Amino acid sequence: MNHLFPILTAVAYLSSFGLYVRFLGTGNKLTGRLGTLLLGLGLIAHYFALLERSPGLHTVPYHDLYGSMSLFGWLLAVTYLGLELYHRQRSVGAFVLPSVLVFFVAAHLAPADRLPPPAIHGRVFAFHVTLSILAYAAFGLSFVLSLIFLGEERLLRSHKLGEVVWRLPPLELLDQMSRSSVLVGLISIAIGTALGFVSVDRLPGQNSFYDPKYVVTLAVLLLYALYFRLARTTAWRGARASKLCVFNFVIVVLSFTVVNLYLSHSHRYF
Amino acid sequence: MEIVLVGLNHRTAPVEVRERVSFTAEQTRRAAEELRARGILEETLVLSTCNRSEVYGVPPESSHESAPGLSIFLSEFHAVRPDVLGVSLYHHYDHEAVRHLFRVAAGLDSMLLGEAEILGQVREAYRFAHEQGATGPVLNRLFQGALEVGKRVRAETELGTRPMSVAAAGVKLAERIFGKLSERKALVLGAGTNSEQVVTHLRDRGIAQLHVMNRSRDRAEELAKQYSGKVVGWGEWETALQSPDVVVSSVSAEEPVLRREIVERAMVARGNRALFLMDLGVPRNIDPNVAELYNVYVYNTDDLSEIVQQNRNARESEIPKAQGIIDEHVTKFLSWQASVELVGLVDALRAKMREERASFIRSRMEPMKHLTETDRAQVEKLMDEMLEKLLLEPAQRLRGERELRRKIQNVEALRDLFLSNREKP
Numbered sequence: 001m002n003h004l005f006p007i008l009t010a011v012a013y014l015s016s017f018g019l020y021v022r023f024l025g026t027g028n029k030l031t032g033r034l035g036t037l038l039l040g041l042g043l044i045a046h047y048f049a050l051l052e053r054s055p056g057l058h059t060v061p062y063h064d065l066y067g068s069m070s071l072f073g074w075l076l077a078v079t080y081l082g083l084e085l086y087h088r089q090r091s092v093g094a095f096v097l098p099s100v101l102v103f104f105v106a107a108h109l110a111p112a113d114r115l116p117p118p119a120i121h122g123r124v125f126a127f128h129v130t131l132s133i134l135a136y137a138a139f140g141l142s143f144v145l146s147l148i149f150l151g152e153e154r155l156l157r158s159h160k161l162g163e164v165v166w167r168l169p170p171l172e173l174l175d176q177m178s179r180s181s182v183l184v185g186l187i188s189i190a191i192g193t194a195l196g197f198v199s200v201d202r203l204p205g206q207n208s209f210y211d212p213k214y215v216v217t218l219a220v221l222l223l224y225a226l227y228f229r230l231a232r233t234t235a236w237r238g239a240r241a242s243k244l245c246v247f248n249f250v251i252v253v254l255s256f257t258v259v260n261l262y263l264s265h266s267h268r269y270f
Numbered sequence: 271m272e273i274v275l276v277g278l279n280h281r282t283a284p285v286e287v288r289e290r291v292s293f294t295a296e297q298t299r300r301a302a303e304e305l306r307a308r309g310i311l312e313e314t315l316v317l318s319t320c321n322r323s324e325v326y327g328v329p330p331e332s333s334h335e336s337a338p339g340l341s342i343f344l345s346e347f348h349a350v351r352p353d354v355l356g357v358s359l360y361h362h363y364d365h366e367a368v369r370h371l372f373r374v375a376a377g378l379d380s381m382l383l384g385e386a387e388i389l390g391q392v393r394e395a396y397r398f399a400h401e402q403g404a405t406g407p408v409l410n411r412l413f414q415g416a417l418e419v420g421k422r423v424r425a426e427t428e429l430g431t432r433p434m435s436v437a438a439a440g441v442k443l444a445e446r447i448f449g450k451l452s453e454r455k456a457l458v459l460g461a462g463t464n465s466e467q468v469v470t471h472l473r474d475r476g477i478a479q480l481h482v483m484n485r486s487r488d489r490a491e492e493l494a495k496q497y498s499g500k501v502v503g504w505g506e507w508e509t510a511l512q513s514p515d516v517v518v519s520s521v522s523a524e525e526p527v528l529r530r531e532i533v534e535r536a537m538v539a540r541g542n543r544a545l546f547l548m549d550l551g552v553p554r555n556i557d558p559n560v561a562e563l564y565n566v567y568v569y570n571t572d573d574l575s576e577i578v579q580q581n582r583n584a585r586e587s588e589i590p591k592a593q594g595i596i597d598e599h600v601t602k603f604l605s606w607q608a609s610v611e612l613v614g615l616v617d618a619l620r621a622k623m624r625e626e627r628a629s630f631i632r633s634r635m636e637p638m639k640h641l642t643e644t645d646r647a648q649v650e651k652l653m654d655e656m657l658e659k660l661l662l663e664p665a666q667r668l669r670g671e672r673e674l675r676r677k678i679q680n681v682e683a684l685r686d687l688f689l690s691n692r693e694k695p
Contacts, residue, residue, distance in 0.1 A: 026426075026428070152446075156443070156446060157561070157567060159569065159576075161577060163584075166431070166442075170447060170448060170449035171448075172448050173449050235542065237541070237542050237544075238544060238564070240564075
């Protein structure tokens with residue numbers, strides 16, 4: 001197996017992380033731009049690494065846990081880059097890149113497992129899985145943003161500003177970024193889930209429309225919709241909404257791991 | 271090619287002396303003209319700010335010799351007695367003058383360490399002198415170097431990034447919560463100096479709306495008019511606290527003016543939108559319990575002073591880094607200066623050798639009667655070629671090798687060695 005793209009990806013992500021950390025420390029604009037550039041290059045290399053993995057498995061890369069993790073990392077980076085460009089804010093990069101790196105490295109260190117391919121195939125199914133993982137990545141990003149919000153808010157309230165507070169994005173911006181990210185996740189999960197039902201419907205024979213995964217996905221959708229609504233209300237605006245966002249992501253992680261692996265009969269790693 | 275600097279600043283002179291020795295634009299132009307006309311300086315640049323008045327120049331003779339003349343000139347120009355001015359003036363020569371200017375441009379010599387305004391003032395002083403034709407190759411190079419130092423220190427160190435006054439720190443903190451203040455509203459309680467300082471910073475940050483509340487309505491109207499704000503009647507908390515994101519309070523009161531129940535009611539009315547309260551009053555104007563309310567951030571004078579102190583420490587810790595940049599640029603400038611001087615020395619040496627060659631050949635060939643005119647011309651040509659060959663390589667190396675120029679520390683000694691006083695360039 002060719003290791004060129006995985007190595008290039010790791011180097012680009014690692015360098016981007018280093019530059020984002022330096023940007024956080026110094027505020028040097030050029031360093032921040034280079035960090036973004038390297039993240040973009042890392043995304044391209046990561047895409048080719050994912051493509052490379054697909055033919056070896058004779059299926060899409062999310063068939064196995066490691067491919068699924070790698071795709072999650074890629075979509076997390078894509079979502080972050082989109083938010084960074086949209087909100088013109090680079091200070092969060094130093095906090096997001098470690099997650100991207102961990103998912104990428106963990107996925108690519110281990111070889112693909114040899115499970116039989118899933119029963120459903122086709123583009124609709126591929127979109128269903130990709131959009132579901134994109135939603136998880138967007139929720140993951142909102143989780144990181146909410147944690148930064150809570151940390152910064154606590155420092156500001158306790159008057160212990162330290163070095164880093166002056167470099168972090170303003171609280172209102174973090175709140176906006178988190179809501180943007182959740183919106184991306186909500187749209188993705190809604191479309192992704194609908195496409196999932198379409199895929200099941202197309203399967204020949206009698207198919208069960210009940211799966212514990214459906215219940216959890218519906219719960220996730222409702223919880224994030226609730227967050228999106230509450231984040232602008234009197235009682236929840238600010239730290240409370242961020243805490244809800246953190247809680248929601250715990251449910252997402254459970255859905256991504258425990259529900260997929262042990263409870264669902266038609267879902268594996270997506 | 272030497273450099274002299276004579277000046278005074280906030281460390282050496284009290285404000286009553288500084289204000290007498292400051293230069294207007296017209297005075298700057300006139301001073302440069304007179305200094306050149308009197309033969310005190312060949313190149314001149316005056317840097318005059320509220321904290322310093324400095325004259326940088328390139329004298330025709332030695333820099334040490336020109337300094338007293340420059341001091342006397344300043345004394346006469348501003349009609350200040352020499353004994354009064356003398357104790358406040360400092361003199362720097364050559365590399366010390368270069369280092370001093372670079373420190374000034376970097377903000378290391380400012381009253382407020384790392385302040386940004388001085389770089390703009392240096393740039394403006396240079397632009398003005400350059401336009402007036404008062405600068406020449408040396409000061410052009412020197413001030414371009416200073417501007418580069420200033421830019422690098424600001425880009426590569428944290429010397430100018432942190433707020434250094436209570437008012438600025440408060441406004442910066444508001445930005446940590448709300449981001450850009452251009453769509454935000456502020457309410458100012460009290461119309462004294464403290465409030466005005468904060469209002470100035472808020473205005474600089476483009477605050478969208480400003481309301482002023484003061485016991486004396488006249489003073490409130492005065493401040494509101496000055497900063498295009500609106501006046502709110504004293505004690506109308508219901509309306510006053512409904513819209514602002516930032517509240518600055520600096521009033522004289524024995525008891526807190528903003529009590530917890532007032533802010534609590536206001537937060538309900540404003541849908542818990544974040545509220546930043548800056549309490550600059552002593553005794554405090556805002557009930558400390560207000561800080562417990564959800565989405566309310568309260569900072570008093572002590573909190574802000576502590577931030578300023580932390581920032582001051584952080585800025586001071588950046589001094590060695592800034593000093594490193596200055597050292598690098600001082601070396602670069604001195605190396606350039608030495609290259610210009612050394613090349614001038616080689617040119618003078620070449621001229622001297624040509625002159626010597628003519629008289630040397632004349633005296634030595636006189637007895638050689640057997641030589642024809644063609645032979646003599648041939649010998650002269652050979653000697654010319656030899657002299658050119660001897661001097662060409664050192665001249666080229668001096669132009670091209672910075673390290674070599676750095677090694678030749680004392681150009682004056684070389685001049686003394688090879689040239690008489692009359693021949694020195």
